[in-house]
Amino acid sequence: MQVLKFGGTSVGSAKAIEQVCHILKQYKPAGRYAIIVSALGGVTDKLIRCGQLAGQGQEDYKNVLLEIETRHLDAIRELFPITAQSGQISQLKKKLNALENLCDGIFQVGELSPRSLDKIMSYGELMSCVIVAEKLKQKGFSAACKDSRELIVTDNNFGHATVNFIATNHNIAQFFAQQPADYVVLPGFVAASNEGETTTLGRGGSDYTAAIVAAAVHASVLDIWTDVSGMMTADPRIVSQAIPISHISYEEAMELSHFGAKVIYPPTIQPVMDKRIPIWIKNTFAPEDHGTLIQDSADRSFPVTGISGIQHIALLTLEGSGMVGIPGFSKRLFESLLQERINVILITQSSSEHSITVGIHETDMLKAKTAVDSEFAQEIHDKRIEPLLVEKDLCIVAVVGDKMKNHHGTSGKLFGTLGRNGVNVRAIAQGSTEKNISAVINKADLKKALNVMHETFFETPLKQVNLFIAGVGNVGSKLLEQLQQQQNYLQNELGLQIRVTGLANSKYTLLSESGIGLNNWRQQLEQGNEMNIPAFVAQIKAMNLRNSVFVDNTASSEVAAVYHEFLQHGISVVTCNKIACSSDYSYYRQLKDLARRFNASFLFETNVGAGLPVINTLNDLIRSGDKVHSIEAVLSGSLNFVFNHFVNGTSFREVVKAAQDEGYTEPDPRIDLSGKDVMRKILILARESGAAIEMDEITNYSFLPDACLDAASVPDFYDQLDVHAQHFQELRSAAAADGKRLKFVARYEDGKASVGLQSVAPDHPFYKLEGKDNIVLYTTSRYQEQPLIVKGAGAGADVTASGIFADIIRSARL
Structure with a gap:
């Protein structure tokens, strides 16, 4: 029958x-x-x-x-x-x-x-x-x-x-x-x-x-x-990538149904499980679909069968030194809950017996608080235990699978995944059969948690990364071009699905949880909301998407000032904006510490050398135990371009204007010519070397007359370059007379840093540095006789965008 x-x-x-x-x-x-x-x-x-x-x-x-x-x-x-x-x-x-x-x-x-x-x-x-x-x-x-x-x-x-x-x-x-x-x-x-x-x-x-x-x-x-066509690996309303489970054991089905899988309910399984009668879950409206067969065992290679969650959970914690070594506290706790007909969903207890925590439905928490505090009124009065602690707005996520007990590292994989995405675990429970690992988390993190868990255990081919990009000018637009161009490669070769879910410029912001099309992003952005940085940050955090990365392509101090908010939320930060890392040392140190504490990436390779591996090389030296003795560098592609093209017969103004037109300088060239940008870069390298140094400790041997620096506007600045044309010609002529070339050099040694214009001889590595190239010389304990040299293009939207792109990939693969 x-x-x-x-x-x-x-x-x-x-x-x-x-x-x-x-x-x-x-x-x-x-x-x-x-x-x-x-x-x-x-x-x-x-x-x-x-x-x-x-x-x-x-x-x-x-x-x-x-x-x-x-x-x-x-x-x-x-x-x-x-x-x-x-x-x-x-x-x-x-x-x-x-x-x-x-x-x-x-x-x-x-x-x-x-x-x-x-x-x-x-x-x-x-x-x-x-x-x-x-x-x-x-x-x-x-x-x-x-x-x-x-x-x-x-x-x-x-x-x-x-x-x-x-x-x-x-x-x-x-x-x-x-x-x-x-x-x-x-x-x-x-x-x-x-x-x-x-x-x-x-x-x-x-x-x-x-x-x-x-x-x-x-x-x-x-x-x-x-x-529905059977039980799914997760709730498809929350995890769009959920797939049907073709075969599952009775015990696994019981666990998943207990933790919110509504296709079937726990009491249903028991009578047929006792008689070992198979259960086949089928879709009335798609009868040709296989569905899910529940029976004695299921032959699968994956250790995890499904993931699930229960919402609206409250945690009750009974604790106090008076509980240690005294029998009966757990019995009295559960009896008081039983009398109020309160169902206990999860139990965990510290090995010190100092506390016991149970999970219940939020609707029962007031009854539970009253009942438990009444039961232990005397002990609370005597200060032997604390009044019942109640925490709400929580949920439970669980991974279920018969084969988890035979696979090492499942728990580590689960909690590592949650940690990397900024999901805080409030309590943990695991049955002795090892078929279920449950974690209590904040209710607001449920969607993100279930998606990253599903991605970890079921979607090994692709990892979804969500980008929020601030700044879509020269560098930002090139980055978006590169992202669009490399989509297939990233998916097929690196297993990454990188989606742009947020865009912002100085006027508008645009957010889309399903992703922003890269073919018409400019038109979409113009239809976005008015730019408001605090609101933009709040919206990104509220979206709470997995594997989120905030990308800053601006030069805005206001944007740099909110990095800590992202890192505290487990959102990685990738930036070419040098302001944060060259601001007060305390903020720089805070950002580094937050990234470590909240398992987020804080990457800023393009702060120095655009797409060159300047900072990564330095980091590798330090991490491997090497010690930096000195750093000597030409760190401004724009200044190198200017002085390489400042030859006899060309005015200094013409060369600077050409550099600006090529996009090698900031909109205000004084930022580059003043040496302030180079000061920021050598400061960052000094800090990455381990020095607790501030910007005002760097000596700047400026070559610009004060009148140029103090000009009221950029056009006035260019006028002043004409006024002081003889000054610049004399600098060039003096170097040429000695057979040398002008280079704007940054140096860090013995805890001191400086920047300034220097004349370098033909035998110096800087002499033949052409175009907009940068060069960095690291003299270390391992590289004393011959410095380690990093050299290449150090300016330009394409190479900067590629450096940011590389940091995004690095963040995604950590």
Whole structure:
């Protein structure tokens, strides 16, 4: 014999019931089938609402009754020809009249008891059962309808009755032994007490009915037909990449269903699991899909079968030195919760016995606080324990799998993944069978946590990275071009799916959780919100996306001032903006410490040398135990361009203007020519070498006259270059007379740093430095006789963007 259960959506409309008949035709005609049906989708909620309104003395319950009647009448009129409708409508009217009389009585009394509510709720299944059975008869099936209340016996715990399996199994076995029909339709969810009072089986009651019947008749299989194609690796409403689980063990299904997988409920599995009857979860509206088969064992290579979560959790912590070594505290805690009928979802206890923590539903936390504090009132008064600590706005995430116990590092993988994404774990629980690892986290982190967990355990080919980019000018636009160009390579070769989820310039901000198209980002950005940095930061944090990276392509001190907010939230920062790392040493140190503390990346390779590996090389030297003795460098591509092109017959103004037009200088060239930009760069290198140095400790041997530096505007600055043209010609001529070339050099040695214009001889490594190139010489304990040299293009939007791109990839792969 085979048992099939069809849920509320599977019988939710005339079309759906027709589909049920079609599915049943696919089964072997010689078999016998018990068919368990739920109420029409949404009807149970309407019945509950009806009872509540009647109990509150509100006549609106009559309108709800009318909606229920209309829903069923419409189904009958669509399913049956006119000649066959009268009998159906007559049966329906009898049930609806009884329901109306019951609600009228509740309205008169003004009280809705659990007993009355059970009776009201039962009508949904009782009505759908008759409709489905009659439709099967019309289709030519040998069908009959049987009231489950005549078979399933329970106690009087209305709302969640406990089944008397001895009496129930006897009734079911006897009934089916005598029933000639091949297809017997039974209402799910409903039962009756020994006294004949209607009871219900609680959440997932129709599934439970099906499991009870399947176990009683020793069914070959239990098919549960619903509106999804089986159990999924995660909730697809939260994790869009979730995939169906083809096979799963009973124990794994129990764990996942306990932790929120709503396809099936924990009590459903127990009766059939005891008899080792397979459960097949199928999709009524896609019957060709494989679905999920639940049975003894499942042969899979992955240690984790699925991930799930429970929302609206509160943590209760009982702690105090008076608990240590004293038996009975746990017993009293759980008894006090039991008396208030509070379900405990998670338990964890410190090995010192100083505290015990349990997880419950948030709706019960006030009752729990009152009950526990009352139970331990004397100990609290005597200061032996603290009043019960209650924390809310939490949730539980869990990974489930039979094979986890045979795979080392599953826990480390889980908590490492959460940590890298800034998800704080408040409590941990793991069963002794090692089939489940649970963690309590903030409710706001649920979506991000489930997605990164799924990515870690099920999506090894691709890791999704979410970018928030501030600054889309020369460098930013080149970066977006490179990202678009390299999408396929990143996915196919590095397993990275890099999405731009935020853009900002000085006027507008644009955020999109699903990603911003890189073909028309300019038009989209112009339709964005007005730029407001605090609001932009708050929105990014509120989105709480996994593997988030904030990219700063600006030169804004206001943007640099918010890096700490991102790092504290576990969002990595990649920047070519030198302001943060060259600001007060305390802020620089804070950012480095926050990145380490919150497992985020803080990468700024392009602060020095654009795309050159200047900082990474230095970091590698320091990490490997080398010691820096001195750093000598030409760190300004724009200044190198200027002095390489400042030859006889060319004015200094012309060369500077050409450098600006080529994009080698800042919009205000004085930032480059003053040496301030180079000061920032040598400061950053000195700090990365381990020096706690400030900007005002760097000596600047400026070559610009004060009148140039103090000019009121950029045009005025250019005018002053003409005024002081002779000064610049004399600098060039003096160097040329000695056979030397002018280079703006930065130096760090013995804890002191300086920048300034120097004349370098032909035998110096700087002499032949051409174009906009940068060069850095590291003299270290390992490189004393011959410095380590890093040389190459040190300016330009393309190379800077490529350096930022490299940092993004480095951050994503950490």
